[in-house]
Amino acid sequence: xxxxxFGQHSSSQFNEALESIRNHLxxxxxxxxxxxxxxxxxxxxxxxxxxxxxxxxxDKVDKLEIQIDEECARVLALRQPAASDLRxxxxxxxxxxxxxxxxxxxAKIAAMALQLSEEGESPRGYVEVRHIGNHVRNMLRDTxxxxxxxxxxxxxxxAAEDNEVDLEYRSxxxxxxxxxxxxxxxISRVLNIIWSxxxxxxxxxxxxxxxxxxxxxxxxxxxxxxxMDEMEEKVKG
Amino acid sequence: xxxxxFGQHSSSQFNEALESIRNHLxxxxxxxxxxxxxxxxxxxxxxxxxxxxxxxxxDKVDKLEIQIDEECARVLALRQPAASDLRxxxxxxxxxxxxxxxxxxxAKIAAMALQLSEEGESPRGYVEVRHIGNHVRNMLRDTxxxxxxxxxxxxxxxAAEDNEVDLEYRSxxxxxxxxxxxxxxxISRVLNIIWSxxxxxxxxxxxxxxxxxxxxxxxxxxxxxxxMDEMEEKVKG
Numbered sequence: 341x342x343x344x345x346f347g348q349h350s351s352s353q354f355n356e357a358l359e360s361i362r363n364h365l366x367x368x369x370x371x372x373x374x375x376x377x378x379x380x381x382x383x384x385x386x387x388x389x390x391x392x393x394x395x396x397x398x399d400k401v402d403k404l405e406i407q408i409d410e411e412c413a414r415v416l417a418l419r420q421p422a423a424s425d426l427r428x429x430x431x432x433x434x435x436x437x438x439x440x441x442x443x444x445x446x447a448k449i450a451a452m453a454l455q456l457s458e459e460g461e462s463p464r465g466y467v468e469v470r471h472i473g474n475h476v477r478n479m480l481r482d483t484x485x486x487x488x489x490x491x492x493x494x495x496x497x498x499a500a501e502d503n504e505v506d507l508e509y510r511s512x513x514x515x516x517x518x519x520x521x522x523x524x525x526x527i528s529r530v531l532n533i534i535w536s537x538x539x540x541x542x543x544x545x546x547x548x549x550x551x552x553x554x555x556x557x558x559x560x561x562x563x564x565x566x567x568m569d570e571m572e573e574k575v576k577g
Numbered sequence: 578x579x580x581x582x583f584g585q586h587s588s589s590q591f592n593e594a595l596e597s598i599r600n601h602l603x604x605x606x607x608x609x610x611x612x613x614x615x616x617x618x619x620x621x622x623x624x625x626x627x628x629x630x631x632x633x634x635x636d637k638v639d640k641l642e643i644q645i646d647e648e649c650a651r652v653l654a655l656r657q658p659a660a661s662d663l664r665x666x667x668x669x670x671x672x673x674x675x676x677x678x679x680x681x682x683x684a685k686i687a688a689m690a691l692q693l694s695e696e697g698e699s700p701r702g703y704v705e706v707r708h709i710g711n712h713v714r715n716m717l718r719d720t721x722x723x724x725x726x727x728x729x730x731x732x733x734x735x736a737a738e739d740n741e742v743d744l745e746y747r748s749x750x751x752x753x754x755x756x757x758x759x760x761x762x763x764i765s766r767v768l769n770i771i772w773s774x775x776x777x778x779x780x781x782x783x784x785x786x787x788x789x790x791x792x793x794x795x796x797x798x799x800x801x802x803x804x805m806d807e808m809e810e811k812v813k814g
Contacts, residue, residue: 402802420657517765524761565639
């Protein structure tokens with residue numbers, strides 16, 4: 341978050357509390373981003389050690405979720421935040437749930453990586469994993485960046501990217517299903533890739549959810565469940 | 578929620594605001610429960626009209642999510658709730674996200690029902706859908722009931738059920754994957770069932786999340802990311 345946003349309260353304790361929440365959210369975001377990157381690497385390189393590492397990182401992410409929610413509850417109870425401070429607390433509380441679930445999905449991908457390192461590689465699907473994986477990883481980085489900078493325009497871009505990911509995902513699924521019919525002996529291995537793609541698609545959804553919270557935070561407008569055109573109007577208007 | 582919980586504030590407007598949030602949460606819960614039941618019926622009876630109805634119901638669920646979050650933000654801004662009132666607002670804000678996602682998953686099941694009504698039935702998997710479907714539907718009903726009654730013990734039971742659903746889900750998956758290898762021509766149809774089971778398993782996860790919020794609300798303890806034994810200790814202790 342822009343530092344100028346803070347320091348506007350007469351209470352320095354209030355400022356410190358908001359600053360601490362900000363730092364922890366960014367720490368959690370950084371950890372989760374690393375989990376996504378490592379999970380993808382583990383899958384693409386059949387690296388079971390790295391996959392184990394991703395699964396172990398969940399614990400730290402979970403603890404941060406609980407800690408941040410506690411900090412937010414304390415600020416709500418003691419500081420009675422209003423206006424943009426209140427929106428910040430609400431947006432953070434929603435965002436940590438999404439970050440935690442992105443961590444979950446990364447752990448699922450890591451589990452698939454382990455599975456594939458035991459069963460042997462899938463004959464198809466790595467190109468799609470790499471492509472969609474890079475896409476959602478960039479979305480996650482951009483949405484965290486938008487949160488840090490209070491950048492509603494960047495958040496809008498992330499939301500638009502999610503529609504592209506959904507199209508890429510559906511196209512990848514169609515070709516993998518066709519392939520399984522042609523080579524049924526590979527079904528079990530290809531399914532590991534399919535589950536990983538599914539997890540990536542979910543990560544894209546969660547990145548989009550966080551982007552929507554950034555827009556709420558900056559613009560004070562709830563942009564969930566509306567079309568991209570409506571969202572753009574609310575951000576630019 | 579137990580009515581005795583309300584009416585303890587000197588401000589009748591505050592009481593009305595909390596009562597309204599309670600009513601809307603229960604309305605949303607009821608709608609979502611109906612979506613789950615209808616989605617299952619649509620799948621099991623290959624009823625495409627009912628499937629369409631489930632998908633159309635999403636809009637109303639989405640609107641309620643936004644409305645309830647607005648009401649919660651207003652109470653936070655104007656009433657500065659403390660202690661159990663604050664926990665209620667936090668728990669409701671988290672629970673509506675989970676309810677909305679249960680609605681999403683129901684719509685996915687409905688989409689699979691439509692698909693199957695076009696492609697023809699899957700040769701396998703309906704027994705599992707019915708069984709796991711009933712299980713998660715009961716979990717959802719019980720968790721909403723636990724929320725309405727501030728019943729932490731009942732919430733604990735729901736959390737325990739989720740582990741059983743996960744086992745049932747994994748066993749169903751194994752047998753369906755084996756079946757696909759034996760009859761590759763059915764892959765596409767069986768996959769529709771697999772996606773539906775996946776959605777049901779996710780609904781179980783979300784019901785469990787709501788149950789954890791009920792325990793937080795009633796006991797003031799965060800029971801996310803801990804073992805069932807630890808959770809039981811925190812609820813009973």
